[in-house]
Amino acid sequence: MEYVAAVDLGGTKIAAAIAGLDGRVLGRGVRPTAAGEGPGPVLGRMVEAVQEAAHAAGLDLGGARAMAVGAPGPLDPEAGVVLESPNLGWRDVPLRDILAERLGIPVRVENDANLAAYGEYRYGAGQGARYMVYLGIGTGIGFGLVVLGRIYHGATGNTEFGHMTVDLDGPLCGCGRHGCLEAIASGTALAREARAIVARRPDRLQPGETPAAPLVFRLAREGDGEAQQVLDRFVEALGAGVANLVNGLSPDRVVLGGGVMAAGDWLLERVREEARRRAFGAQWRATEVVRAGLGGDSGLYGAVALALDTVQGR
Template sequence: MAYIAVDLGGTNIRAARCAEDGRILARAQTPTRPEEGVEAVIARIIGAIEAVWTDEEPVEAIGVGAPGPLDPQTGVVLTAPNLGWENVPLADRLRERFRVPCFVGNDANLAALGEWKYGAGRGHEHLVYLTISTGIGGGVITHGVLLEGAHGLGAELGHIVLEAREGPRCGCGRTGCLEALASGTAIARMAREAWARGEPVPWPDPSAVTAADVAEAATQGDPVAAVIMDRAAFYLGVGIASFWHIFNPTLIILGGGVMKTGDWFLEKIRAYARDRAMTSDYITPIVRAALGDDVGVLGALAYAQMRLPLSKAL
């Protein structure tokens, strides 16, 4: 028996045919091109699935990780700004085409599930996962169960508010979210702000600077970049200390493009988190994610494996 797993991103759609033990048997990838509209993107998702589908072995189910907010019970993507989607019944569309069960979950939640089952979180029944990239997403496993909340909107860890009065505006419309203070987008914004203040930034075109540029400059010893990265690490550490206190996990896993920065950045995050832990009893390891670019599809696989028995019981 096999599963089909799909990672729906704003830039690329990844699909994989997976064995039950997590082995990836076949892969396909295609550009998302959301500007071409909902139907074009769904057609590309179907095409990617068809590219890895085989009639030689039965497919148990399809799992899809998608940006949200979404309703995991109905598989409807409620709103996905980076795709331009609103109220898209993705699960129904894929079930109609492939005639197998289809489950759609929040991509960050599914990444947490994938790391728990197949990656850095194996052996832990309580963990918190953060993906630090363009935005900041999160996922929580407690007692070996994915926390989704009453309507599938749980574990929006990037939107805990750390600077309610003076913080920058977040993409969600609120002020001072962790995402607005420490994501890749926030790091690039802070670099542009430093340039606007007249600080001696090392980038020839600050309007095009990326978080990777800032991290590289900090690694090379640039003082402006170092201050920016330290500020991001500070807020990540503060957020993680809060997650320790709220969820009492045995492990914190950090993934996403920003975490490709050197070990010095991870050490800063650890230090700031430790400084803000209520007692040493809360302090647990903070580690990098292990699955890399496969976290999306393996999370979708784990989600389909989790949901399928529950659906059969109904």
């Protein structure tokens, strides 16, 4: 039986899937990333994860027609090279060529957020959209744009709306600049604020709880003024980010995914309201702002779709 292999290479885990040529996922595999061990061992675990997925599907690797990998950027999607990923601590790793040689099949490598966008477009909440924007609110903020069925690459394949400036004098971002959307409206930013709250008032932390986004949400719900301020700022920044995208690109669908958005529809509602307030009427009326439909699997499904494209010569 013929099939494709898909891998989502994350900072902490490697998720793999085997899918039939109809796109149905048949088996899955997972391995820890442990990126600190360097590209060699990580590449070995990627192959193991794919083998595990094939095994779970009752298949051997001989039937694989193509493979696609989502990896943290920046990377060169044409050449399949990870350029200098801060999440992995890698520099200039020719991921595509190494895997293609090891597996003997065509391999494509794509930015993980672009693949999450593409996964939502093909199988999730972006289906049928013509101009689809994706923001993944997790540890960082991933961004992807799918235009008329194609991933938008710009000149380099790297599009970083998570680092749009939303506060000129805002907090320091992981990228070294100030006031990026990601520095205010990501899981990392909420964890930073949660730690600050707990440092001042250790009694806020319940046994077994960690100072992270869910703590901010819980305290805000319970009426804690400080947590409510943090949440308000998060909503303002993310709403402004969405409005910037809606005003500037006029998408017909905005898909909000990532672990932080999994908090619930109440969060989507608040972000939507803030974005509506800041958006131009014509662009706003022409777009829908929705939650991602594939949960943590957006990127993996995007890799399935890209691998299928490869088989079909697209």
